[in-house]
Amino acid sequence: MLKNYYITAIRNLRKHKSYFLLNLSGLAIGIASFVFIALFILNELSYDKMHSNHENMYRVHVLGQIQGKEMDMANTASPMSQALLNDYPEVKKVTRVKESGAWFIGYDNKKFNEDGVLFADSTFFDVFDFPIVSGDPKTALIEPRSMVLTESFAKKYFGDEDPMGKQITVEQDTIHYKITAVIKDIPDNSHLKFDMLGSMSSYKHWNNDQWVSHNFYTYIILHQDADVTAFENKMQEMVTKYVGPQIEKFIGATLEEWESAGNSFGYYLMPLTDIHLFSDTEDEMEGNSDISYIYIYSIIALILLFIAVINFVNLATAQSSSRAKEVGIRKVAGSTRQSLIYQFIFESIIISIMATALAYVLVVFTTPYFNQLIGKTLAIDLTTSPLAWGAMFVLAIMIGILAGFYPAFVLAAFKPAQVLGGTYRKGAKSGWLRNLLVVIQFTASIIIIIGTVVVYKQTDFMMTKNLGFDKEQVLVVRRPDVLRDNLETFKNQLLTNPKIKSVANATSIPGKSRYNNNAFISEDQPDAPYTLYQNNVSFGYAEMMGLELKEGRYFSREYPSDSNAVLINESAVKLLEFDKPIGKRFINRHRDGSTDYLTVIGVLKDYHFESLHRPIQPSVQTIMHGNWEGYACIRLADTQDLRETIDFIEATWYDHSYNKPFQYFFFNEDYENLYKSESTTGKVFLVFACLSIFIACLGLIGLITYTLSIRKKEIGIRKVLGASTQSLVRLLSNEIIKLIGIATVIAWPLAYFATDYWLQNFASRLSVSYWTYILATLIVFVIGSLAISIQTIRASRSNPADSLRQE
Helix, strand or coil, X not given: CHHHHHHHHHHHHHHCHHHHXXXXXXXXXXXXXXXXXXXXXXXXXXXXXXXXXXXXXXXXXXXXXXXXXXXEECCEECCHXXXXXXXXXXXXXXXXXXXXXXXXXXXXXXXXXXXXXEEECCCHHHXXXXXXXXXXXXXXXXXXXEEEEEHHHHHHHHCCCCCCCCXXXXXXXXXXXXXXXXXCCCCCCCCCCCXXXXXXXXXXXXXXXXXXXXXEEEEEEECCCCCHHHHHHHHCHHHHHHHHHHHHHHHCCCHHHHHHCCCEEEEEEEEHHHHHHHCCCECXXXXXXXXXXXXXXXXXXXXXXXXXXXXXXXXXXXXXHHHHHHHHHHHHCCCCHHHHHHHHHHHHHHHHHHXXXXXXXXXXXXXXXXXXXXXXXXXXXXXXXXXXXXXXXXXXXXXXXHHHHHHHHHHHCCXXXXXXXXXXXCCCCCHHHHHHHHHHHHHXXXXXXXXXXXXXXXXXXXXXXXXXXXXXXXXXXXXXXXHHHHHHHHHHHHCCCCCEEEEEEECCCCCCCCXXXXXXXXXXXXXXXXXXXXXXXXXCHHHHHCCCEEEECCCCCCCHHHHHEEEEEHHHHHHHCCCCCCCCEEEXXXXXXXXXXXXXXXXXXXXXXXXCCCCCCCEEXXXXXXXXXXXXXXXXXXXXXXXXXXXXXXXXXXXHCCCCCCCEEEHHHHHHHHHHHHHHHHHHHHHHHHHHHHHHHHHHHHHHHHHHHHCHHHHHHHHHCCCCHHHHHHHHHHHHHHHHHHHHHHHHHHHHHHHHHHHCCCCCCCCCCHHHHHHHHHHHHHHHHHHHHHHHHHHHCCCHHHHHCCC
């Protein structure tokens, strides 16, 4: 029986090549799109699941409120890890990780400025299961100045040499770290990424007792039977036991008095596998994604697959007129309705399997381009995953049954007497459903187009919005601290070049996460500390960055007292409730018990030193005493002869940097990385919007083909009576225009709610114009009209005698 079904299916596909190719291409593109998005979603959902204990692994977060400012941090205090082990039997294992900023690493004549350097406790590999290539994970991070490398970085520095036991220089050439282990490269689906991992005992303040200073990421594994909610409640005991006494020492008020003033402090657990999609806290190691993107991509994947299936249904029912006699003869010859249904569903499955095979080939060959589009390597490789093969085969069968179910019943329902007698009315009963499916196609296309436009406009809005500073024509050199006492000489020598307008340095620049979240005590309220973001800057930094003054003045070398002065932003003025901020003072208490005062000399207009996802936070700028790690910013007078200017800067650098490598970037290009996720989403939307429109057009061709087939004689009669091609196009366009109108009414509200949900991720967001909605409908209308016109013009140019001839 199956053999007969197969032979009949192949014979029919050969007979109707155009129908077969339309169905095959539409389904293949739809399935390939669905598979790509499914792989991307699975990749996002797979973050941090490579660790054997991932279900019981958590990162400890700090949550609180200080003087009206909410605090939600992924960093915790240094002594917390030991306290968790000592005080709570629920904790099975614990480890700390610390970011270190950029480090100069060297071996022989190879020297690089590396960002991917972390420090970790010796228990790191007890908690995380990153595969070890060589070395002992239990001892690799015990000794001070031990270093673990990934395979790529071992190759980068040592080539084909065995790195085990060899030493690299870190920062100054006199400091050496011993290579104690090599691990596999960290996969893209890990929130914790590094290239080099140093032992925590190498870090100067690795074992301090400061509970109000948060610089360490603390990861724990709980025992399998631990009650997570109950444990989180118990963790608050650490606030009373350890944090309270230090707050009292710092501000002179008890924890109870501090909390009664509206402040709060506590801890909560973030499941390891939730960090990538659900954590949006301060001090994340890298920009996370958001669960909303998973919902959006899931909807797009289903829409694309559904559009492809609808195409199949439309094309199959459009072909019904050409197969009506076949069905009639089969029934007269003894075929049952059930066997005909099986036959047509089997044909559908054959096409679906072929389309899935073609989709597989498309996915395999275009995966590198898709990886480039999304900026990461997918965790699942279709070429090596038997599970993926099985999933695609099951998908093919399901699509075949789903797509072929309705056409099979329509075809099998033909009445032999009506078909063979020429009295059968084609499609009279099924027209409403076919139109419904086309409306769904148009609705989906309009929604995707609107989504694409909104994403692109929001991304453009973030790139072009007045951020409160000037990011253009600024070249940033990393790690000016290696210039030591030569920093000012370096800057002055650069200014001798007429191509260079100004030079300044700071510990951080907008878009970089090295602003310190510090407590400032106002002289007006000495018992109420305020948490403000602090950036240490050189003279001239605010002017060089184009930060505008609202009142007061910038830092100036003409005022020696500016070494103890601060600039605050408008948000800080609001938080501190200063009526006249100029001249106000902060109390700066040092650990040795000494006190000095920081005087407000100017108020800066608010500027976005973080991404537009977050509202502008209260911040202060203080003068940098000495030469600290950070960035040297060089504003160029113009970008003509840019290569020559960069060569001059590089030569000047090597004259003063003690042979440390010169690494730079352009500020505006680097700032765009803050919105990499949005930019990627926009590109993905654009690609799949084009594909959805293309697939929908194939379905539209099916509908038009069907319409023309059942109105063939009508067109012939109208031609004989003198109807023009234009009038026939208008006549046949009316139905499609009505369907587009219905789709518009449905699509606009759905698109509004979907885009509004996505835009809620941004503290600064654009206002979506109604022209965006009109544009989406116009695009669908124009494409639909072109498809109708081309098909109708072809039909109208045919000889009317062919359609009027009695068969």
